[in-house]
Amino acid sequence: DSGVTQTPKHLITATGQRVTLRCSPRSGDLSVYWYQQSLDQGLQFLIQYYNGEERAKGNILERFSAQQFPDLHSELNLSSLELGDSALYFCASSPAEGTRESQYFGPGTRLLVL
Amino acid sequence: GEDVEQSLFLSVREGDSSVINCTYTDSSSTYLYWYKQEPGAGLQLLTYIFSNMDMKQDQRLTVLLNKKDKHLSLRIADTQTGDSAIYFCAEAVYNQGGKLIFGQGTELSVKP
Numbered sequence: 001d002s003g004v005t006q007t008p009k010h011l012i013t014a015t016g017q018r019v020t021l022r023c024s025p026r027s028g029d030l031s032v033y034w035y036q037q038s039l040d041q042g043l044q045f046l047i048q049y050y051n052g053e054e055r056a057k058g059n060i061l062e063r064f065s066a067q068q069f070p071d072l073h074s075e076l077n078l079s080s081l082e083l084g085d086s087a088l089y090f091c092a093s094s095p096a097e098g099t100r101e102s103q104y105f106g107p108g109t110r111l112l113v114l
Numbered sequence: 115g116e117d118v119e120q121s122l123f124l125s126v127r128e129g130d131s132s133v134i135n136c137t138y139t140d141s142s143s144t145y146l147y148w149y150k151q152e153p154g155a156g157l158q159l160l161t162y163i164f165s166n167m168d169m170k171q172d173q174r175l176t177v178l179l180n181k182k183d184k185h186l187s188l189r190i191a192d193t194q195t196g197d198s199a200i201y202f203c204a205e206a207v208y209n210q211g212g213k214l215i216f217g218q219g220t221e222l223s224v225k226p
Contacts, residue, residue: 002156031212043202043216056211090156097212100145100164105157 003027004106006091012112018079021109025072025093031055032074033094033103034066038087049074050097081113116140118205120217127225132193134220136186136203145206146179147214148188152199160188160201190222198224 003026013019025032034046045058049068060066063081068074078085088108094101117139126132138146144165149157163170163177163186170177176189186203200219207213 002158004156033212033214035214042218043204045213045215048211048213050211056213058213092157094212100206101212102145102147102159102162103212103214104159105149107156 002104004091004093004104006106006109008109010110013081014114015081017081021076021089023074023091023106026104029093029095031094031097032068033092034076035090036087055097083113086111086113116207116215118203118215118217120203120220123221125223126193128195130193132190132222134188134201136217138184138205140207142208144208146186147204149202150199193224195224195226198222
């Protein structure tokens with residue numbers, strides 16, 4: 001158990017809908033990262049927050065947005081969902097920001113868009 | 115550009131050593147990581163190496179880094195059936211926050 005929690009574990013929804021994925025980092029960690037894992041794209045970095053502020057952005061679609069709240073939990077919002085958004089979404093956390101910080105991953109949220 | 119490549123499959127016998135290889139393209143990589151993913155589970159951090167090191171050993175795991183060839187390997191000694199999983203290497207690139215670039219993953223199958 002990494003100490004990173006994600007809810008829900010599974011999510012089934014329809015195209016065009018909007019969902020929110022939630023992540024609680026390990027106690028004391030200030031950075032939160034979101035990754036998408038799909039069969040065709042592999043593991044892709046989406047976005048990073050540090051202490052409430054956006055720090056780095058990857059291949060995140062405009063339909064997707066994220067935020068980190070004062071209690072350091074983070075939410076990833078996915079809207080106007082398409083079939084291709086079906087994937088495993090991981091959250092990771094680290095104590096600080098920067099490349100020397102090891103990232104600890106949560107169990108993931110499996111999203112299925114029908 | 116940033117790219118990390120791994121072979122997709124490796125099959126070994128229980129008790130043998132496994133060597134999983136990875137190549138990366140970005141010369142400004144700082145830290146390189148190995149993660150393990152078991153079926154239906156998240157990614158478990160196994161080990162990491164800083165880019166100015168050649169080798170790191172951690173119990174049954176040995177990481178070798180050839181910075182000139184941009185080649186990274188993970189050796190698992192005395193491989194057990196419980197080591198069957200997908201292994202990902204990832205690089206953290208300088209000046210890109212905490213972004214990790216992952217390889218496609220190597221599926222390790224350990225036969226009894």
